[in-house]
Amino acid sequence: SQQGEEDPQALSIQEGENATMNCSYKTSINNLQWYRQNSGRGLVHLILIRSNEREKHSGRLRVTLDTSKKSSSLLITASRAADTASYFCATDPLKNRDDKIIFGKGTRLHILP
Amino acid sequence: DGGITQSPKYLFRKEGQNVTLSCEQNLNHDAMYWYRQDPGQGLRLIYYSQIVNDFQKGDIAEGYSVSREKKESFPLTVTSAQKNPTAFYLCASSLQGEGDYGYTFGSGTRLTVV
Numbered sequence: 001s002q003q004g005e006e007d008p009q010a011l012s013i014q015e016g017e018n019a020t021m022n023c024s025y026k027t028s029i030n031n032l033q034w035y036r037q038n039s040g041r042g043l044v045h046l047i048l049i050r051s052n053e054r055e056k057h058s059g060r061l062r063v064t065l066d067t068s069k070k071s072s073s074l075l076i077t078a079s080r081a082a083d084t085a086s087y088f089c090a091t092d093p094l095k096n097r098d099d100k101i102i103f104g105k106g107t108r109l110h111i112l113p
Numbered sequence: 114d115g116g117i118t119q120s121p122k123y124l125f126r127k128e129g130q131n132v133t134l135s136c137e138q139n140l141n142h143d144a145m146y147w148y149r150q151d152p153g154q155g156l157r158l159i160y161y162s163q164i165v166n167d168f169q170k171g172d173i174a175e176g177y178s179v180s181r182e183k184k185e186s187f188p189l190t191v192t193s194a195q196k197n198p199t200a201f202y203l204c205a206s207s208l209q210g211e212g213d214y215g216y217t218f219g220s221g222t223r224l225t226v227v
Contacts, residue, residue, distance in 0.1 A: 030213065031213045033215050033216075035215075035216075035218075040201075040221070040223070041220055041221065042117075042119075042203055042205075042218035042219050042220045042221050043156075043203065043205075043216070043218040044218070045215035045216060045217065045218075048213055048214075048215050050213055088155065088156070090216075092213070100146075100158070100161060101216065103148075103155050103156040104155055105154060105155035106155055108153075
């Protein structure tokens with residue numbers, strides 16, 4: 001029941017550069033969420049954007065949502081070595097009676113020193 | 114501090130053995146979830162529970178069982194019927210009802226068959 005799909009699967013950039021990851025999904029949603037997972041650890045909730053919102057910021061994170069294209073992007077500005085992790089989008093489908101969100105397969109981000 | 118605690122961090126299972134993974138939360142969250150993650154892969158839902166004494170199968174429930182006798186606890190048993198149990202297991206919880214809520218995750222249990 002995969003809903004979100006991240007692109008690219010893997011991304012390597014130099015420290016200080018901006019990193020952009022994309023997420024596409026298939027059905028209408030209530031909200032879309034981004035999570036970070038450091039190697040061997042649990043996921044950490046980064047940001048949630050509702051279907052009636054177009055852009056949201058949190059520190060160095062910027063998330064956009066385009067419901068007409070069924071896509072979202074996560075921008076990390078001025079990347080740091082500590083940003084090296086996997087990033088997952090998760091969607092809360094509309095008409096979701098059981099409040100269960102659906103995760104994509106993730107983008108592996110590697111920040112080069 | 115509120116959070117979710119998973120134990121143990123590492124677990125080794127012999128062939129044919131049942132093992133139980135613990136998940137406890139003190140966030141007063143209604144819903145709890147178990148996910149399986151294989152190397153380089155996303156999360157696949159095993160079981161979830163929205164209320165005490167009730168739970169539903171996820172996408173890959175075969176070979177697993179759960180219970181929800183207390184709001185704070187949602188243990189997962191990996192039975193001998195699960196033929197390929199080596200994986201990273203993640204427990205999560207969330208609020209329910211009106212509003213938009215994210216999930217809080219535990220730090221995971223890595224299960225290896227020996």
